[in-house]
Amino acid sequence: MSDLHKNRTTVDIYGQQYTIVGTESASHVxxxxxxxxxxxxxxxxxxxxxxxxxxxxxxxxxxxxxxLKAKDRAERLEAEIKRLKD
Numbered sequence: 001m002s003d004l005h006k007n008r009t010t011v012d013i014y015g016q017q018y019t020i021v022g023t024e025s026a027s028h029v030x031x032x033x034x035x036x037x038x039x040x041x042x043x044x045x046x047x048x049x050x051x052x053x054x055x056x057x058x059x060x061x062x063x064x065x066x067x068l069k070a071k072d073r074a075e076r077l078e079a080e081i082k083r084l085k086d
Contacts, residue, residue, distance in 0.1 A: 004006070006021050006022060006024055007021070007022065007023065007024065007027040007029070008020070008021050008073060009021075009027065009029040009030065011030055011033035011034075012037070012042075013027060013033050013036050013037045013040065014035070014036075014037055014040045014041070016056075018033070020033070027033055036059060036063070039059050039062055039063065040055055040059045043055060043058050043059060043062070075080070
């Protein structure tokens with residue numbers, strides 16, 4: 001994909017600025033960054049002794065856990081819809 005179709009969006013996550021380059025809209029990237037920032041702050045408030053690297057890894061672990069739960073639920077719902085159609 002050429003650079004003409006990519007957007008550059010600068011966001012702030014946990015006090016650090018990042019430039020995200022991708023095809024998603026700036027508003028979508030800002031929403032994701034805000035959610036990551038919120039999760040990092042939530043985890044940090046429960047364990048303020050965490051260094052930034054461990055905090056980032058725990059945030060990623062939480063995000064992937066949430067993703068897998070949502071994916072599993074979607075697959076179960078799709079199977080249920082298919083079962084009801086048949």
